[in-house]
Amino acid sequence: MKRSYLIIGALLLSLLLCNSALAPLTVTKSRSGKPVFHLPPPTPYKNQRNPVTTPPPPPLVIHLPVRFAMAGEPLPIRVKVKNHQDGMKLLLHYRLKGEGIYFSLPMEGNPEEGYEAIIPRYMVDPRGLEYYIEAISERGDVLATSQNEDNPYLVEVKGRKAKLSPLLLGLVILIVLAIPFTFRRKKR
Numbered sequence: 001m002k003r004s005y006l007i008i009g010a011l012l013l014s015l016l017l018c019n020s021a022l023a024p025l026t027v028t029k030s031r032s033g034k035p036v037f038h039l040p041p042p043t044p045y046k047n048q049r050n051p052v053t054t055p056p057p058p059p060l061v062i063h064l065p066v067r068f069a070m071a072g073e074p075l076p077i078r079v080k081v082k083n084h085q086d087g088m089k090l091l092l093h094y095r096l097k098g099e100g101i102y103f104s105l106p107m108e109g110n111p112e113e114g115y116e117a118i119i120p121r122y123m124v125d126p127r128g129l130e131y132y133i134e135a136i137s138e139r140g141d142v143l144a145t146s147q148n149e150d151n152p153y154l155v156e157v158k159g160r161k162a163k164l165s166p167l168l169l170g171l172v173i174l175i176v177l178a179i180p181f182t183f184r185r186k187k188r
Contacts, residue, residue: 057083059135061090061146071126071159075119077107079133079146084111087138092117093149097128102149107133129155 026038060082069075077092090107103123109115119129132147147153 056085059083059085059088059144061133061135061144063133063146065153066155069124069129069155069157071124071157072121073124074121075124075129075155076116077119077131077133078114078116079107080114081111081135081144085137085143088143089136090115090117091134091136092119092131093134093152094119094123094129094131095152096123096125097130097154124157126157126159128157131155 028036028038030036061079062082063077063079066075066077077094079090081088081090092105092107093102094105095102105117105119107115107117119131123129130152132145132149132152134142135144137143
């Protein structure tokens with residue numbers, strides 16, 4: 001009997017010397033007088049090269065959807081990101097309502113003040129707009145979205161089709177005025 005206690009004691013001593021995780025080992029006596037060994041609760045393995053860490057929470061894109069816009073006016077889209085990750089970028093994907101291909105714009109800004117991208121005015125058409133936003137990692141993985149390609153935000157565009165720019169309108173007027181002078185016959 002005493003021999004088995006010696007063997008157990010020697011094994012435990014060797015464990016203590018080889019593994020400092022067992023250092024808080026305690027021994028008590030049972031009611032019958034036999035020793036009872038109490039091990040500490042298990043803890044995750046941790047060392048300097050491979051620490052046990054929990055992954056950061058995923059980013060959350062916070063956006064108040066734009067529901068209405070005026071035709072021919074640039075349309076700013078703004079978002080805030082909670083749990084921003086280093087190297088992450090935001091992309092705004094937009095298209096005319098019902099079209100197949102999305103155009104993409106990088107969103108500019110910072111985590112504190114938020115991000116913004118502006119849909120160009122020539123895309124703000126009475127047919128309407130669809131858009132969604134993605135948070136992309138450095139490796140190109142989608143970390144978070146605000147809506148998606150199959151279920152985008154819908155913007156109702158009010159007003160007539162985008163007006164001609166003043167430069168283009170001036171060019172048209174110049175051509176119309178120049179035509180009679182071009183074909184004028186010379187008198188003999």
